[in-house]
Amino acid sequence: MRVTVLTGGTSAERDVALASAVQVIGALRSRGHDVAVVDTARGYIPESDEGALLPGMVGTEPPPIDRLHALERGLLLSGLADLAVVRDAEVxxxxxxxxxxxxxxxxxxxxxxxVPYTGSGRLGSAMAMDKDISKRLFRAAGVQTADWVMAPASRTQVDRDFGWPVVVKPSKQGSTVGLTVVKSQDKYDAAVTLARQFDDEVMxxxxxxxxxxxxxxxEGGTLPVGEIIxxxxxxxxxxxxxxxxxxxxxxxxxxxxxxxxxxxLSLVAHEALKLGGYSRVDFRLTPAGELFCLEVNTLPGMTATSLLPQAAGAVGIQFPELCERICRAARRVRVEDPS
Structure with missing residues (x-):
């Protein structure tokens, strides 16, 4: 297959995307596929430049916000359609x-x-990224999720409704960027301010x-449950x-x-958000044995330490095969059965 990997971008998870791309590129090439790479903030990356422009590891913190703002002046998203490696890709x-x-x-x-692409469609992607909307849909589908409120919410209201600790986070952000576990009232305002640096809506x-x-x-089924410590x-x-x-x-x-x-519950949550292809669903299991859905990731990480590849490996699906299956599933859905 002619595969073009889209990576980079201008989000706080840019470095994660680049590290995922390094793994995916190597995996697909090892299976004999013709792979090109495009950074959606910088444009086409020639194969000779991949080593310099695609770091394989992720730092301990997200990129500085000013660096991401500078990248916003890069390639316009509409310009992607003009790139031959995008238009001519099979997936x-x-x-x-x-x-x-x-x-x-x-x-x-x-x-x-x-052009066929991997992962979920536009509607499911938008709903899953918005934590407020996704939690409403979880509850409507019978999937238990933690109580929440959207800012503005006073410290008095939070203390009355939830008590402490609470989790304060941007509504549309991943990788725990901008997230704080607030254990007392005096830390609350600072946590909201931090979250607002990454999104105008705070949960x-x-x-x-x-x-x-x-x-x-x-592909419509689930992989083994994993635990993270x-x-x-x-x-x-x-x-x-x-x-x-x-x-x-x-x-x-x-x-x-x-x-x-x-x-x-993972399949119920996946379907409630109208997702396709693949996803990763995160839970908390309480000491009392209750399951709470935290969120659904529509494009889970594919780095060297990522969870989805580990789950696939537990049932004998090695990383190159996983990447190839994801590509073939995208072509089946959007080419062979576009309905």
Missing amino acids: LFLALHGGRGEDGTIQTLLEMVG IERFVPGRELTVGVL PRHEIFDYECKYTPGMSQEIFPADLPEAVSAECGR
């Missing part, structure tokens, strides 16, 4: 995370261009204690992308009934 692999790469913007453009959510679980959805209090940016900062167990050591319920 576009979206190694993009956050921002316009995951919120339905890129997906809308690519549907107008008519305040009841903190749910318990074990961190994750389920990959692939981070070295920090939460599975934050550093723990996600720094080797050795978390322990990931696939399959998780869970009662069979709990694993089955995780799988069932």
Whole structure:
């Protein structure tokens, strides 16, 4: 296949996207595919420049905001349609995370261009990226999720409705960027200010204690449930992308009934958001045995430490095969059965 990998972009998860691209490019080339690369903020990357422009590792913190703002002056998204490596590709692999790469913007453009792309469509991508909308849909579908309120919300209101701690986070952001676990009233305002640096909408959510679980959805089925044990209090940016900062167990050591319920709820959440292709659904399992859905990732990470590839590996799907299956599924959906 002629595959063009779209990566980079201008979101706070830019470095994650670039690291995902490095893994995907190598995997697809190892299977004999013709692979080109486009940074949606900078344009086409010749193969001779890939080593210099595509870092394979993610730092311990997101890129500085001023660096991302500078990239905003790069390639206009509409210019993607003019690139031959985009127009002539048999499939576009979206190694993009956050921002316009995951919120339905890129997906809308690519549907107008008519080139098959991996992952979910424009509507599902937009709904999943918006945490307020996705949680409303979870509840409507019978999937339990933590209580929440959108800012503005006073410290008095939060104290009355939730107590402490609470989670304060941007409504449309991933990789825990801008997220704070607030344990007391005096830290609340600063947490809201931080979250607003990354989104104009801020969510305040009841903190749910318990074990961190994750389920990959692939081609209409689920992969083994995994458990994440981070070295920090939460599975934050550093723990996600720094080797050795978390322990990931696939399959998780869970009662069979709990694993089955995780799988069932993952498919319900995936379908409630009208997603396609593949996704990753994150949960908290409380000490009382309750499952709370945290969020659904429509373009889960594909870095060297990412969870979806580990889940696939637990059932014998090696990374190159996983990438190829994702590409072939995109072509089936958008070429052979575009309805």
